[in-house]
Amino acid sequence: MDAVRLWSLSSQPLKQLIRTTTTRLVVRCCSSSSTTTGGLAPKAGGRSRRLSASTSTSDKDAVRAIRLNKVQELRSKGLEPYGYSWDRTHSANQLQHVYKHLENGEETKPEEDGVSIAGRIVARRAFGKLAFLTLRDDSGTIQLYCEKERLSDDQFDQLKGLVDIGDIVGATGSIKRTEKGELSVYVSSFAILTKSLLPLPDKYHGLTDVDKRYRQRYVDMIANPEVADVFRKRAKVVSEIRKTVESFGFIEVETPVLQGAAGGAEARPFVTYHNSLGRDLYLRIATELHLKRMLVGGFEKVYEIGRIFRNEGISTRHNPEFTTIEMYEAYSDYESMMNMAEEIVTQCALAVHGKLTLDYQGVEIHLERPWRRESMHNLVKEATGITFNEFGNDLQGAKEVTLKNLGADLDYKYKSSIEACSSIGHLLNEVFEIVVEPKLVQPTFVLDYPIEISPLAKPHRRHAGLTERFELFICGRELANAFSELTDPMDQRGRLEEQVRQHNEKRSAAISEMDGAEDKREENDESYEVTLDDDFLTALEYGMPPASGMGLGIDRLVMLLTNSASIRDVIAFPVLKIQQ
């Protein structure tokens, strides 16, 4: 899939190059009209442009120096290079819309239809007494049509000499559609509102430096409007989720990020230290346990959209901080949450795309309801032919059958993780993850997880050993996790204590292993501490109504709806390795 993506990216610039080479040439010449920085003057043709695109530090410094001179020059003319405000009458998009009817060559009367706009200059061509600038604001782009006669005194010379690509400019004038059909603001006056000091990267070469895209997201957004668009869509998705759950009567609650014990999930937490309390605090790994306290407190429908933190590796699917919605509804079971998940995802898809069929990395995804609902047992049986509830408690027998069944070509990694399973439930889940999960491309609810891997879910009302739990998969990825909540405080205490016991067992095993291998400097996955949230268990003893709850990953939902391959594409400022 990645290959496809790369190809489509690299094919685009070629087209673009052919289209823009000529204009770009002029631009560059103009913006460095008074300069001697030969390194900046581009040569024609793709190859040399590619070389100059990764503007070296010294080039940047040269540009910066030139532009700083222009800042001085502006000041000496009594002009402020960092203006204070600008009143706009329209956005670019509004103008494109309002003046759609204007014929080629037609102009509105300046005294009647004066407009004022502001934005960043992203392209520029200048001829003797004429200059065309492309201005982009939040809504879109529009051309500035600048004629020496129209502008007062030396404004045209200023425009040619002092305005660079990247500057923020405000302009007023009338509206004219050029003979070539380009809607333009026929500028009567303009002001440099912010002088930019650094050159913008060449649009398509900027993309190749992946690391810089994330480190300097704003540059990425300036160079590629589609990137900014992902974040606009993200805002829409979050707002749509809120609207949807609130229409069902859910109330938003803020629960703490800093906690005395990190519970509600199994993950390594971040630890911090509070000076005046003199104690360690953990960053939450889930909002679950506090939202459930609200149910104990008498609330019947609560949710929280919030940041979760896990001290784990980063990948295309994992960022140490990510956003989820968790929601809880009293007097309902997991069935209700399946409907809720369908409702939320389809509403968001409609808000962003206006339809329920979407493309994700070349695969067509159909979100029309209802979605497939199938138990984990059946899905595994379907894929492997193994019926897991036939094994009873014969773990060894089950492993033998599994290994035989999955075939000899199974990856070593998988074989050892199968061997390591401590119960039938773990084994079933392992086989599910290896064999079934990647195939769940279209939305599927996987139901009834084994009790061993579901410490907060209620036992299934009909099937012993299982819980009333589901996970929602789309494109082979887990998007949501939900259950009928466990409300029995004794059962809950037993399960959490068991979880702590197992964790500590692994942890001490890992520690003794580390003692053996001396230069194994890296800390093991299990080397953190897990404590029991006693306050939560006490709260349950006061009585929590039967309830269902769900957690849904918002970053992953945005990835799906914006066709983004990596979580870093949907988080504006992802956590990155320290730069050398």
Next chain:
Amino acid sequence: MAAAESTPYLEELRRLLRMAEHPSTIGLISSEIRSLEIDQPPPPRLGKEASPAAEEANQEYYENRLNYIATLQNPYPHESSVSKTITEYVNEYEALLMDQQGVHLENITESLAGMAMRQRSSGTGCFFYDLCGNGARVQIYASARNSEMVRSEFLMFHSNVKRGDIVNVTGFPGKTMVGQISIFARSFVVLAPCLHMMPTVNPRGTEWSPGRPRNPETYSLRDQETRYRKRHLDLRTNPDVEHIVIDTRSEITFYIRQFLRNRQFREVDTPILHTIASGATARPFMTHHNELDMQLYMRIAPELYLKQLVVGGIERVFEIGKQFRNEGIDLTHNPEFTTCEFYQAYADYNHMMELTQEMFSGMVKELTGGYKIMYHSNGFDKDPIQIDFTPPFRRIDMIEELNKFANLKINPEDLFSEEANNALKAACNKYGIQCPPPETTARLLDKLVGHFLEEQCVNPSFIINHPEIMSPLAKGHRSRPGLTERFELFVNKHELCDGYTELNNPIVQRQRFANQLKDRQSGDDEAMPLDEGFCRALEYGMPPTGGVGFGIDRLCMLLTDSLNIKEVIPFPTMKPQDQQRAGSS
């Protein structure tokens, strides 16, 4: 207190009893009277005040409950059925049975669920409960006659239903002889037993609404430790709390979101884990990322990232989110708190002041119906004061007014000088104003402003045009050298809101950071560190921008008449409880 309040109702019942003729009516009314007279035991004291005897009683209660549920096959059933919420039920049948008494709609079946409170029995095989949930309540009338159980089973069952149990009732709607809307139970299921002794609830609902004064002394659960640590108990027993902690807070954030969205602001999330803690002056929390082996700070402000998004072309942007400051906990500080920051390209601080004024006065109007709120500024034992949000808010020019009130001659242009520093020190001495070291010019000024100007700001007032040395991220004033285009909004003498024309000149920004560094070196460890990534972003050009930030918790405090920030945070950070026995109630 509660008994006194219920007197009119009791009298009415006694009057009805005298008039009643039918034996069942007499039984019913007398049981209602008895229950009202009896059901006012003092709430069990909880938390640190619990005496050893009370603690023992609680423990015994708990063990009895455990023994009881051990005899049940499934004390936590899977199925529950709810046909209406309690509010819907009450509204529907109040309307249907208006002005009627003693009506039973036996053909209708409804199912309700909630928490059973205020249990009482008539001795004639009838049990009454208040069923509570989501801020509403309704009476359950359970009689052996209507029940599916046989009488002995019925009596045994109900003797084990305890205050606080979560129950599910199916039956028919109706009104008792005294006109009380009830559900007459045919089936009665305990969904989740309450294993601990539940404090009693003040039977009167709350009259409180945002902007009005309240009286925490009337709460049935008053111990603050218990209220904040066991918020679920607080919510169940003190009817105001739900409105304060959750409803008013969510109305406020809802209003802000709507206000900003209507003006084309977009909501974004920026990181909480930062590699450098800047954008405000405060001590940050530190943490460590294992796999990357990297030191991280928890954000103290989202400002610098939001401005980067403005550089990236998102012209109107806001974030509502948590900030973290590693500081002491007191009445107005919690280590994590919620703020809203919003930025608008091509606007300046004048525009932002207008916007702020519109937002806050509009919010107060929307939530309270008027512009004036009542607040127990001087403590709950004194009378509340009135705070008036009627626009326009007063504007106080900081240096001009300070010069006037403190009789000073501060010239903003030479505030960097040693002489200015000495003059301010002298002024502080003269008026007896304490400034703990380091005595930087910025800190001295802050103390003077606190003494002379903030004191005047009970009704919302803007203090404007701060000197540059106090405002490292604000743009220099367009016509008054040495000052910046900045405003702070004060309400009830406390800062609520901070805004400015954003500094977007990267050269000046670097200088300001360098000056902050000087303050750091002179011992002010809360001065702002340089954020190179942010300065670099400014070099790509940030449009002229106005920005505002304010604390949502403080706003909640004002509108809910709360003097302690813990009142408005559902789960505030508490001191460790190691000394106390874990799991004790």
